[in-house]
Amino acid sequence: MPGHKGRPVLPELNHPFAIDYTEIDGTGNLYEGDEPILSAERAAARYYGAADCLFVTGGSTQALMTAIAAAVPAGGTLIADRNCHRCAAHAMALLDLTPEFVVPRPLDESGLPGLLDVREVERAFARAPHAAALLVTSPNYYGVLQDIPALAEICRAHGALLVVDAAHGAHLKAVGLPSPIEQGAHLAAVSTHKTLPALGQSALLLSSGRVPFADLLDTARLFGTSSPSYLLLASIDLARAWLEGEGEAAYAACARRTQALRREIEETTVFSALLPERAPLDPCRLTVGCRGTNVTGSELSGRLHTQFGIDAEMAERDHAVFICTGADTERDYARLMGALRDGQFVGQRRDFPPLRPFPVPQRACSxxxxxxxxxxxxxxxxxxxxxxxxxxxxxxxxxxxxxxxxxxxxxxxxxxxxxxxxxxxxxxxxxxxx
Ligand SMILES: Cc1ncc(COP(=O)(O)O)c(C=O)c1O
The missing domain is CATH 3.90.105.10 (Molybdopterin biosynthesis moea protein, domain 2)
Structure with a gap:
């Protein structure tokens, strides 16, 4: 990230000073629901199949904190996927929320977080029957998509809201997948800067309409600047328009290419790739497994950076994760494959113990x-x-x-x-x- 990869995918942003406004006649106030921002938000809501959409200039951090504050009363209980981003903890601290965690099942011995077990979610509701919402991350950093319809059904049965951290999923509509709202979620935070060509910090809060739009506007102010950047707002609208136009083909190509890369990695390198046979996956996310090779994920990432000028998005002991977007080119994919096939990377047995999920600690205080x-x-x-x-x-x-x-x-x-x-x-x- 950012999803534009430093390329001028949205040429209207090439002259930033000309569109770096503030609240004057005709530009509108984001938090008052003014035009022309409102029309741009409505266009995004239509695209994602949501009732409402709020543009956000503080990233999915602001979108998610707004969603949590709108869904859970101060002092209330939030059931959360243990694999949630740190900004959820910030919301818990500010709003004095009690978390009740559900740990996703590991996908393999590297401890990669997979699907939530719906029976575990039911048990969490049994432990915390007054929980106002369930927060889940989908897709997660490795591209794993949760079963949102099943989770939404559980939430409905318990009178709770389903909040989805879809920070990594802004592009999924363009590859033919439904948005979390279309799958039954009530609120979803989406980073337009992570996988779309919008500018850094830009994001969306999508809503099913169950929480009134006026409440979202009001709550978002709590977590944002009073001078939201018009450059970021414009970039969100431009990215959405691009996605509905030529961007769709760019993402379809990206998804096809990523799926081909996964097979090529499996067949022609010492590395492995996370495949959709293991779990429902974002078709544009490339998680490369390093077990059984002479490098850890972090070492692979370091060598790619220093020797090949390629940056992984994230690396840890057993994996390196790459975000592929509509801004990547065939040359980028060929460079990555060339690097992964380099002779310095060889198969090797290493005595790494399996990584179990981190044991959930006991809560001593709020x-x-x-x-x-x-x-x-x-x-x-x-x-x-x-x-x-x-x-x-x-x-x-x-x-x-x-x-x-x-x-x-x-x-x-x-x-x-x-x-x-x-x-x-x-x-x-x-x-x-x-
Ligand atoms: C899963 C997840 N949620 C939320 C966030 C916060 O998003 P942002 O950086 O857009 O504020 C991140 C950031 O990396 C993330 O990975």
């Missing part, structure tokens, strides 16, 4: 109390028994392993040292020992 209480830093190896004060988040993927208010156990320290941190890494904990 997210809010832990966040706003006096805190201090300790080396990770001395943190056993202490209460985490800030989300502990390898970035990307930006998914917290520990949230504020959770007790750090020896098992968590060992897990963190095995993959993410050294045992002297500073960890932010509450001063008070609960």
């Amino acid at each position: 997210v809010r109390r832990a966040w706003f209480a006096p805190h201090t830093e300790l080396p990770l190896k001395q943190a056993a028994g202490r209460v985490c004060a800030r989300p502990l988040t390898p970035y990307p993927p930006g998914v917290p392993l520990l949230l504020p208010g959770e007790r750090i156990g020896q098992v968590h320290i060992e897990f963190l040292c095995a993959q993410w941190y050294t045992d002297t890494a500073p960890i932010c904990v509450m001063e008070e020992q609960l």
Whole structure:
């Protein structure tokens, strides 16, 4: 990301100063629901099959925090996919929400987060019958798509709202997939800057209409600047118009090419590719597996960067993840394949233990109390028994392993040292020992 890959996909943005307005006669006020922004939002709502759409200039971070605040009353309970982005923890701290987590099933021994088990979601509702909403990430960083219709049905049965973090899914309509709202979700946050050619920080909040649009406008102000950038707003509208025009063919080609790349990687390199046989996948996301080779995902990413001028979006021990978009060209794909076939990468057995999902820690106090209480830093190896004060988040993927208010156990320290941190890494904990 960004999805434009530095290319002038939207030439109207080539002269930014000419469209960098503020609220004057004729330009409208985003948070007042004014024209011409409203018409652009309605066009996006139509495209995504939503009743309403709010343009957002603070990324899916602002869109998701707005959605959570609109769906869950302050002090309420939110059932959340444990694989949720750190901004959900920010909303929990600000709104004093109690999270009830559901852990997605790992797809394989590398611990890659897969589908949520609907029975686990039902159990979470049984534990938290007053939960106002369920928050799930779909697609996730690796491209895995959740079963939104099934989750929406559970939410309806419990009178709760389904909020989807679809930050990585802005392009999915262009490859023939329904938007989360069309599948029954009530609210969905979508980053137009991640997979579409809109500018950095631009995003959408899509709504089924169950939450009144006026409430979304009002709530979004809480988390945004009072001077939203017209450049970003224009880029969202231009990206949507492009997607409905020539962009559609660009994404169809991208999806075809990505699927071919996955097969080529499996057949002609030492690496593996996450395939749709394993889980429903975003057709444009390329997750490359490095188990059984002489490099980790992070080492592969480093070598691609330094030796081949190619940047992976994200890398960790067992994978490197690439975001393919309508702005990529055949030359880009050929360069990536050439690099992955390079003779320096060979098959090799390495004694990496399987990665189990991170054990869900016990909650010692609320997210809010832990966040706003006096805190201090300790080396990770001395943190056993202490209460985490800030989300502990390898970035990307930006998914917290520990949230504020959770007790750090020896098992968590060992897990963190095995993959993410050294045992002297500073960890932010509450001063008070609960
Ligand atoms: C799954 C997910 N949700 C939300 C966000 C936040 O999105 P943004 O960077 O658009 O604020 C990210 C960012 O990487 C993400 O990966």
